[in-house]
Amino acid sequence: MSIDAREVSESPSEEGGGHFQPPEVLDAQHRLGVWLFIGGDIIIVAALLFTYLYLRGVNTSGHWMSLVGYKGHSYAYYQNIATGSVGLPAPKLIHIGPMSAGMEWLIAAVTVVSGAIVWQAERALRATKNAKAYSTMAAVATVVVLVAIVLTIIQLRSIPEVFVATNDSQGMAYTAYDSAFLALAGSGLFHLVVLTFLGLGLTIRSSKGLINGERWFQARLVRFFWVWIAASSVIVAAVTTTINTIH
Amino acid sequence: MTTTLEHPVTAAIPQGGGLARRQNYATGVAAGVIFAYLFWLISHMTLDSTGRPFGDQVATFTCVGWMIGFWIGIGAFNGPFRWLLGRDHTHEDDLYYAGQNMGKARYWKFTTDHKVVGVQYIVVVMSLLGVGGMLAMAMRTNLITPGNHFINQQIYNSFIAIHGMVMILALIVVIAGPWGNFVMPIMLGARDMAFPRLNALSLWTLVSAATLLVGTLAVGGLPVGWVVLDPISDQAGVGMDFFAMAILVFAVSTTVASVNNLVTIFTMRTKGMTLERLPIFVWGIVFTAILGLYAFPFFIVAETLQLLDRTSFTSFFVSTGGGTGWLQANLFWLMGHPEVYVILLPAVGALLEIAAVMSRKPVFSYRTAVGAIAALSGLSALVWAHHMFTSGWAPTLGGPFMLTTELISIPTGVFFLVLIGTLWRGHIWMKLPTIWMFGFMANFVIGGITGIYLSDIPLDDQLHGTMFVTAHFHYIFVGSVLFGAIAALAFWFPKVTGRFLSESLGRVSFWLVFVGVQITFLAMFISGLKGMPRRVASYSILFEHTNFASTIGAYIIMSGMIVLLVAIITSWNKGEPAGPNPWGANSLEWMVPTPPPLENFTVQPVVTEDPYNFDKEVVRS
Numbered sequence: 095m096s097i098d099a100r101e102v103s104e105s106p107s108e109e110g111g112g113h114f115q116p117p118e119v120l121d122a123q124h125r126l127g128v129w130l131f132i133g134g135d136i137i138i139v140a141a142l143l144f145t146y147l148y149l150r151g152v153n154t155s156g157h158w159m160s161l162v163g164y165k166g167h168s169y170a171y172y173q174n175i176a177t178g179s180v181g182l183p184a185p186k187l188i189h190i191g192p193m194s195a196g197m198e199w200l201i202a203a204v205t206v207v208s209g210a211i212v213w214q215a216e217r218a219l220r221a222t223k224n225a226k227a228y229s230t231m232a233a234v235a236t237v238v239v240l241v242a243i244v245l246t247i248i249q250l251r252s253i254p255e256v257f258v259a260t261n262d263s264q265g266m267a268y269t270a271y272d273s274a275f276l277a278l279a280g281s282g283l284f285h286l287v288v289l290t291f292l293g294l295g296l297t298i299r300s301s302k303g304l305i306n307g308e309r310w311f312q313a314r315l316v317r318f319f320w321v322w323i324a325a326s327s328v329i330v331a332a333v334t335t336t337i338n339t340i341h
Numbered sequence: 342m343t344t345t346l347e348h349p350v351t352a353a354i355p356q357g358g359g360l361a362r363r364q365n366y367a368t369g370v371a372a373g374v375i376f377a378y379l380f381w382l383i384s385h386m387t388l389d390s391t392g393r394p395f396g397d398q399v400a401t402f403t404c405v406g407w408m409i410g411f412w413i414g415i416g417a418f419n420g421p422f423r424w425l426l427g428r429d430h431t432h433e434d435d436l437y438y439a440g441q442n443m444g445k446a447r448y449w450k451f452t453t454d455h456k457v458v459g460v461q462y463i464v465v466v467m468s469l470l471g472v473g474g475m476l477a478m479a480m481r482t483n484l485i486t487p488g489n490h491f492i493n494q495q496i497y498n499s500f501i502a503i504h505g506m507v508m509i510l511a512l513i514v515v516i517a518g519p520w521g522n523f524v525m526p527i528m529l530g531a532r533d534m535a536f537p538r539l540n541a542l543s544l545w546t547l548v549s550a551a552t553l554l555v556g557t558l559a560v561g562g563l564p565v566g567w568v569v570l571d572p573i574s575d576q577a578g579v580g581m582d583f584f585a586m587a588i589l590v591f592a593v594s595t596t597v598a599s600v601n602n603l604v605t606i607f608t609m610r611t612k613g614m615t616l617e618r619l620p621i622f623v624w625g626i627v628f629t630a631i632l633g634l635y636a637f638p639f640f641i642v643a644e645t646l647q648l649l650d651r652t653s654f655t656s657f658f659v660s661t662g663g664g665t666g667w668l669q670a671n672l673f674w675l676m677g678h679p680e681v682y683v684i685l686l687p688a689v690g691a692l693l694e695i696a697a698v699m700s701r702k703p704v705f706s707y708r709t710a711v712g713a714i715a716a717l718s719g720l721s722a723l724v725w726a727h728h729m730f731t732s733g734w735a736p737t738l739g740g741p742f743m744l745t746t747e748l749i750s751i752p753t754g755v756f757f758l759v760l761i762g763t764l765w766r767g768h769i770w771m772k773l774p775t776i777w778m779f780g781f782m783a784n785f786v787i788g789g790i791t792g793i794y795l796s797d798i799p800l801d802d803q804l805h806g807t808m809f810v811t812a813h814f815h816y817i818f819v820g821s822v823l824f825g826a827i828a829a830l831a832f833w834f835p836k837v838t839g840r841f842l843s844e845s846l847g848r849v850s851f852w853l854v855f856v857g858v859q860i861t862f863l864a865m866f867i868s869g870l871k872g873m874p875r876r877v878a879s880y881s882i883l884f885e886h887t888n889f890a891s892t893i894g895a896y897i898i899m900s901g902m903i904v905l906l907v908a909i910i911t912s913w914n915k916g917e918p919a920g921p922n923p924w925g926a927n928s929l930e931w932m933v934p935t936p937p938p939l940e941n942f943t944v945q946p947v948v949t950e951d952p953y954n955f956d957k958e959v960v961r962s
Binding site: 122123125127130131133134135137138141142145148149152153154155156157158159161255258265266267268269270271272273274276277291294295298299301302304 | 421424425426427429508535536596599600601603604607608609634635637638639641642645647649650653654655656660661662663664665666667671672675868
């Protein structure tokens with residue numbers, strides 16, 4: 095059946111075809127891919143910020159930042175009191191203020207510093223072709239990210255949960271503010287863990303010569319993502335430190 | 342110029358490779374079960390067992406264990422860790438993972454070849470449709486008479502949720518999965534998807550998520566409806582944790598697939614394949630991917646927050662802690678309505694493709710068609726709140742959302758006109774794909790017009806939560822999308838198997854399913870108009886006759902689907918031989934041998950014309 099309306103070139107296919115692409119082809123593909131992944135990630139962060147602002151806006155039952163309850167013991171401690179003959183201790187109003195702005199900005203600053211190191215390392219690699227120096231700087235950036243991870247864990251552990259007893263139920267709870275903050279900080283932690291993986295990869299691969307002065311496209315791809323994470327940490331810090339209480 | 346693209350790339354079967362080369366579906370399941378048990382054990386040993394969330398925490402950790410174990414077991418993490426360690430795949434490795442010379446074993450492995458992934462999607466979709474269909478038949482059997490107790494009411498409620506979500510999952514990938522993988526890269530002149538390992542990852546994350554979703558039935562079910570709105574979902578048992586984890590992972594799978602599709606389309610087109618020469622099916626995939634990339638991150642957030650509420654004392658959707666169920670409703674429907682178009686747009690693209698080829702005419706007003714698909718995609722992101730008209734959320738926004746919902750009927754109508762315009766005065770070849778396409782057109786009119794009724798707030802106030810709504814979206818999902826998917830299956834089946842899908846069995850199946858759909862869902866419209874609520878296991882005698890009719894219709898649909906399954910199985914190996922280009926089409930997938938070789942082309946094609954420049958005198962055998 096003669097149906098073709100096309101021409102074909104007579105040049106043989108690239109060896110290995112689509113499963114083994116040259117770096118310049120991979121670069122173009124991966125660059126678009128990274129930008130699209132960043133686009134999806136922007137929507138996730140935007141949805142979490144929407145959650146934060148929406149819960150603050152509705153301030154259901156006035157519980158954006160306050161709950162009547164207790165804090166300081168395990169859930170089991172309060173559960174025993176609630177179900178035992180002793181009865182519930184008198185509830186008291188727990189005022190939960192905004193999380194430490196200093197800590198938030200410190201985490202953002204550390205993340206930004208790590209991003210700046212990676213960016214500077216890439217520029218130096220392209221200028222000097224010194225893969226060893228790049229490997230060292232990538233390792234330093236990874237260590238800085240680990241510092242940010244530790245700070246984030248400290249921050250997450252400081253979010254207060256309280257024991258709440260109502261007429262028909264009792265249980266531990268985070269306020270809406272604490273919940274939304276926890277989600278944002280948790281998302282930040284997840285991103286930092288991903289950065290650690292990528293930073294380690296950059297360090298190992300450049301030390302093995304797989305990333306070098308001639309072949310640096312993966313360093314640039316990781317840098318795109320790294321810079322976005324640094325920017326998102328600043329955005330989150332800015333929103334959560336300037337818009338938090340109900341006026 | 343006629344070309345024959347033969348001599349596929351051949352090389353010796355790679356030897357060695359150790360454990361990584363022995364991984365397959367069985368090792369994935371085994372590792373998944375082992376990890377699930379380990380996570381279950383560790384969570385029992387470390388978590389505070391006195392609180393209500395303990396069960397939810399254990400269930401969630403167990404699900405995480407299953408996922409991680411399955412992915413490790415099947416080999417999904419091999420690539421990233423080899424990248425981390427600087428041990429990149431060699432060319433031989435890549436060919437091995439693409440399934441070269443591996444025979445049928447490659448269908449059970451983390452194979453990267455897009456054609457293998459396409460076939461894997463066909464099997465997964467058919468399995469999901471089978472599970473969802475059986476649940477539907479159980480529910481319809483229960484509804485055959487008022488007060489019937491064929492199944493327990495709690496189980497019935499769980500069946501509703503699982504049927505709904507299994508079918509949604511199946512329909513999201515029913516066209517984009519098999520054909521977006523098998524034929525789309527070849528249509529572009531590409532040798533594979535841009536990210537072959539991510540492609541396999543999307544498929545196997547879907548498999549792991551679907552396993553959890555169906556597994557929900559084994560851990561107490563999910564008697565809260567498929568949209569799992571709060572606060573009722575917060576009161577559900579551990580089945581809700583399985584469900585949320587499954588949907589979370591599925592959303593990740595779809596997001597990854599969307600990125601892969603877009604990168605493939607925009608960076609891997611062969612020389613001469615300009616955007617105006619893209620087969621229209623590819624445009625359907627483009628806007629599906631854009632919509633998926635926009636919508637599914639909301640799903641990821643919604644399900645993550647739901648899991649946090651259930652396991653970590655947070656108050657996102659729980660009002661006693663300062664949360665609100667409306668937040669969950671918004672996040673869910675921000676994904677939920679675009680998702681309808683993620684389901685529909687691939688069918689739109691496939692049907693325009695089929696219409697052009699089977700009528701031997703160019704797509705009528707190609708640019709208008711692309712514009713209509715783009716408008717459908719864009720507007721679908723602005724209509725989510727019409728699902729919440731009766732919920733009391735933001736009544737002042739009712740008017741704008743009613744307007745945007747009604748506006749979406751314009752590009753829908755344009756698409757329909759393009760479809761009719763393409764067929765108008767064409768030399769229509771009434772083969773199986775064409776017949777199913779006409780079935781789509783008939784059903785889509787009914788499903789679409791009843792949707793306009795529901796977009797009007799005064800009427801929606803009356804019909805919301807009734808069987809009318811159920812009938813409406815089943816006309817879209819079953820009557821339209823499923824018909825479109827079967828048309829696509831019949832159209833591209835010869836490219837996968839080298840054989841036609843049985844014409845006689847296919848026609849029998851068509852008439853059974855078509856008649857069954859009318860009986861089932863027209864009767865359901867009447868039930869709804871008379872006031873029968875949806876999601877009920879028992880009903881008043883007022884609705885007896887229409888429910889009886891719906892159940893009989895459902896059995897007819899089931900008969901038709903069984904005939905179709907028989908047709909697929911028998912035709913796969915023993916069907917009438919089709920040759921490489923049985924429809925006389927011009928797009929690139931028909932220019933390669935059947936089945937297409939690994940890496941598709943031995944010489945890189947150069948495209949010089951659009952794919953719809955047909956020779957009307959072609960001989961049709």
